[in-house]
Amino acid sequence: MGEMNDSSSSSENPKKAELIMAPDKELVFEGPFNETVISQILLTNPMPKPLAFKVRTTAPKNYCVKPNGGILQPHERRELKVMLSPFQYDPEKEYKDKFMIQRMIAPVGEKNHVKLFSEAPPSAICDSKLRCVFKTPARDDARSFMERDQLTGKDGDQLPIMRSPESLENKTNKKLGMDSGISRERGIEEKVFTIQVSCFGLPKIIMKFLIISVIFMGAMFMGILLGAALFFD
Structure with a gap:
């Protein structure tokens, strides 16, 4: 692979040698760049000649x-296959790497x-x-990976998810509401029981009242009889 002079001018002439490239403007390399990164260029000859x-x-x-x-x-x-060697990527640096695909009509054979x-x-x-473009993983993707790692143990076991204070508060309120509901139900049951006891005790009171009245x-x-007897004597 020869070295390209960045100041060289393009001599694009479709009538001489047509070539379809994909991509046709930018060659993207996706990091991380602490290891070899591979990108591809697809060339297609649309001509009836080599x-x-x-x-x-x-x-x-x-x-x-x-x-x-x-x-x-x-x-x-x-x-x-275009292989980029590992290097220390600097997001503040402006990289100007370029590729040039030269072509010409070849004699048959x-x-x-x-x-x-x-x-x-x-x-x-x-x-x-082709201009080289270096891309690093998005911050959102990195954050999602961190969250996933925090939720997964070293052995791949799923760790319990920590509840937020709001969730704990809602859970506590629900529990308190349930307890107060139980207390209200117990109070109602006690009142009903008291009424039932009073109803069951009512005949005894009436009987006592009747006996005392008799x-x-x-x-x-x-x-009255004694008074009448004394009066007539």
């Missing part, structure tokens, strides 16, 4: 491309793309550029 291609970059020491060149047969597709590019005049070579009336009757 197409030679070669990959160049502004930072050849940081990248490895497989394959970094070759011959695309008519309507052939080929995937290129030609297999040596290196020889073609070394002997071809500059007017026969077309190129397209005794009192008997005593009064005897007194």
Whole structure:
């Protein structure tokens, strides 16, 4: 893979050598960058003629491309793997790494793309550029991972979820409400029991009252009889 001069100009000419690239503007690398990161470029030759291609970059020491060149047969597709070496990523730094895909029409049966590019005049070579973009995991994703790790033990066991003070307060209020309801029910039961006891005790009181009334009336009757006897004597 050759080194690319960042100041080189593009000589895009679809009539000479058409090439479809995906992506066609930005080559994205997703971190973390403390290990090798791989991205892909898909090349498609839409022409009825063979197409030679070669990959160049502004930072050849940081990248490895497989394959970094070759011959695309008519309507052939080929995937290129772009490997970014580990490095210390600085979010405050502005990175300007770029890739350039050079291409040219190849003679039928030609297999040596290196020889073609070394002997071809500059007017026969077309190129397209890709800007490298480095992306790190979103903060929300990182926070969700932290929350998930906090809820999971070392052995993968699910840990109990801590309740918020509001939840505990609601739970306490519900418990107190339930206890007060039970107390009210118990009070109602005691009142009903008292009424039932009073109802069951009512006949005994009436019987006592009747007995006392009979005794009192008997005593009064005897007194009347004694008074009448003394009066007539």
